[in-house]
Amino acid sequence: MRHLYVHLPFCAHRCGYCDFVTVVGRQSQHAAYVDGLLRELELERSVLPDELETVFLGGGTPTFTAVADLARLLEALPPAEEVTVEANPETVTPELARALRAAGVTRVSLGAQSFRPELLRVLERVAGPDDVRRAVHHLRDACFDNISLDLLYGIPGQSASDLEADLDDALALEPEHLSCYELEAKPGTRFTHAWGAELAQQADAMEDYFERVVARLTTSGYRWYETANFCRADGSGRDLRARHNLAYWLGRDYLGLGIGAVSTIENRRWRNTPRLGRYLEALTGGRVPEREVEPLAPAVRARERVLLGLRLDEPLPLRGLRAALDPTGLERVRRLGLAIDGGDTLTLTERGRFLGGAVTAELLS
Numbered sequence: 125m126r127h128l129y130v131h132l133p134f135c136a137h138r139c140g141y142c143d144f145v146t147v148v149g150r151q152s153q154h155a156a157y158v159d160g161l162l163r164e165l166e167l168e169r170s171v172l173p174d175e176l177e178t179v180f181l182g183g184g185t186p187t188f189t190a191v192a193d194l195a196r197l198l199e200a201l202p203p204a205e206e207v208t209v210e211a212n213p214e215t216v217t218p219e220l221a222r223a224l225r226a227a228g229v230t231r232v233s234l235g236a237q238s239f240r241p242e243l244l245r246v247l248e249r250v251a252g253p254d255d256v257r258r259a260v261h262h263l264r265d266a267c268f269d270n271i272s273l274d275l276l277y278g279i280p281g282q283s284a285s286d287l288e289a290d291l292d293d294a295l296a297l298e299p300e301h302l303s304c305y306e307l308e309a310k311p312g313t314r315f316t317h318a319w320g321a322e323l324a325q326q327a328d329a330m331e332d333y334f335e336r337v338v339a340r341l342t343t344s345g346y347r348w349y350e351t352a353n354f355c356r357a358d359g360s361g362r363d364l365r366a367r368h369n370l371a372y373w374l375g376r377d378y379l380g381l382g383i384g385a386v387s388t389i390e391n392r393r394w395r396n397t398p399r400l401g402r403y404l405e406a407l408t409g410g411r412v413p414e415r416e417v418e419p420l421a422p423a424v425r426a427r428e429r430v431l432l433g434l435r436l437d438e439p440l441p442l443r444g445l446r447a448a449l450d451p452t453g454l455e456r457v458r459r460l461g462l463a464i465d466g467g468d469t470l471t472l473t474e475r476g477r478f479l480g481g482a483v484t485a486e487l488l489s
């Protein structure tokens with residue numbers, strides 16, 4: 125088990141489309157929350173080796189947490205080869221960038237979402253396009269050589285040329301990595317209430333938007349290594365895939381700390397309570413937080429391996445996974461030219477990757 129996720133839920137403001145576990149404001153509780161995380165880490169220490177492959181601080185807005193608390197947390201975590209922090213552009217100052225670097229962070233994932241001010245307003249984002257550019261420059265000045273940008277497509281009012289312009293603006297910053305997600309209407313959010321019907325109407329156009337994203341980024345020297353993820357393949361020999369997320373896609377075990385965090389270890393998955401008060405109360409008393417525990421049968425993990433593994437551009441090794449596949453479905457997608465059955469491996473073709481979930485649904489028994 126060599127992968128650790130740490131959830132930092134605090135945000136300055138709640139964006140209407142977001143359904144992540146977040147807590148607005150509460151600056152007075154940031155230090156107590158970090159204390160809670162460190163106690164939870166101690167309680168779980170035995171499952172972690174002394175050195176990790178990856179650590180991912182996600183949110184929420186990890187960089188909204190007071191810098192001193194963030195640094196204290198980073199220093200207490202086991203060392204890892206890749207340490208990623210998610211950051212909102214408006215929070216990235218030269219001081220923050222230097223503090224992250226000094227605390228051993230190797231990679232920053234910036235939530236740009238779009239460079240069009242009117243689309244950022246639809247999303248209720250605090251950062252404008254210049255905040256994104258400034259953040260990248262501050263990170264470069266602090267010697268970060270692994271920066272990822274998140275972009276969204278399918279924002280209401282976003283034309284195909286707006287999307288092309290967003291991709292141009294993102295590429296101009298020369299990020300090592302890009303994540304491009306189709307905007308989803310999450311049930312119960314303000315955004316879905318206001319825009320859900322419009323998103324449903326434009327669903328058909330999204331296939332074309334997805335193809336535009338892939339075409340623009342792959343012709344610009346990026347590797348389309350996962351359905352929504354791209355990394356620079358510039359011949360330098362560095363593998364710039366997001367190693368932490370790769371661990372999820374490869375079905376590895378991971379430990380998650382913090383409210384709402386999920387852990388998967390062998391035949392067990394658990395999710396911590398999303399309630400801040402309950403989480404802090406338990407850990408202050410030296411107890412693990414309330415958790416929803418789900419036993420994971422080997423067949424369930426095998427299905428997940430197929431579902432997640434086929435998101436990657438590499439052949440999926442089929443050893444131990446054959447039983448998860450429906451032979452009739454497999455034959456159908458193979459005949460339709462959506463997948464290549466190599467005997468020991470299965471790979472989706474480009475067309476298969478564009479159709480994604482629909483193909484894997486057909487393949488699973």
Ligand SMILES: C[S@@+](CC[C@H](N)C(=O)[O-])C[C@H]1O[C@@H](n2cnc3c(N)ncnc32)[C@H](O)[C@@H]1O
Pocket residue numbers: 141142143144182183184185186210211212234235236237274275276305306307308309310
């Ligand atoms: C944990 S979230 C937010 C990180 C950071 N606080 C921010 O706002 O940039 C990570 C990414 O998920 C994506 N995301 C969030 N809500 C989404 C939604 N409703 N549909 C698709 N992608 C979403 C965004 O691109 C976001 O940058």
Ligand code: SF4
Pocket residue numbers: 134135137138139142143144146183184185212235
């Ligand atoms: S999108 Fe990011 S900043 Fe906005 S509420 Fe969600 S986690 Fe917080």
